[in-house]
Amino acid sequence: MNPSIYKFALVAAMAALALNASADQGKGGMSDMGGMKMDNMGSQNAKPVAKSFGENEAEVKAVDKAKKSITLNHGPIKSKTVEMPPMTMAFSVENASLLSNVKAGDKVKFIIENVDNAPTVTSLTVQK
Ligand SMILES: [Cu+2]
Numbered sequence: 001m002n003p004s005i006y007k008f009a010l011v012a013a014m015a016a017l018a019l020n021a022s023a024d025q026g027k028g029g030m031s032d033m034g035g036m037k038m039d040n041m042g043s044q045n046a047k048p049v050a051k052s053f054g055e056n057e058a059e060v061k062a063v064d065k066a067k068k069s070i071t072l073n074h075g076p077i078k079s080k081t082v083e084m085p086p087m088t089m090a091f092s093v094e095n096a097s098l099l100s101n102v103k104a105g106d107k108v109k110f111i112i113e114n115v116d117n118a119p120t121v122t123s124l125t126v127q128k
Helices: 003-025 029-035
Strands: 056-064 069-074 087-093 107-115 118-126
């Protein structure tokens, strides 16, 4: 793409975002632009979410401590960095100790975050 056209498009996009931000919030205006993330799909302004981020529920299907992997039949996932519909799939876990207390059949609450471009369990709690 022609660099000057690209630059114009970027400026136009940022201007549109600025207009949006002040219209939505009616307070912050330009002062909020510093924290803007261009690729933030889960923008708090665009999509208010009642439920707190990151708390998701699942049933454990399999645990593989050697591979630091857990297979979960999970409900809808929404964290700061990962979103997916319900499904059964294997996840890596950030730390093998997360698996020390969990077995197939357990109900768990967990947090998934994008770690090195892989959806990864960063927190896991067995529901009694
Ligand atoms: Cu999934």
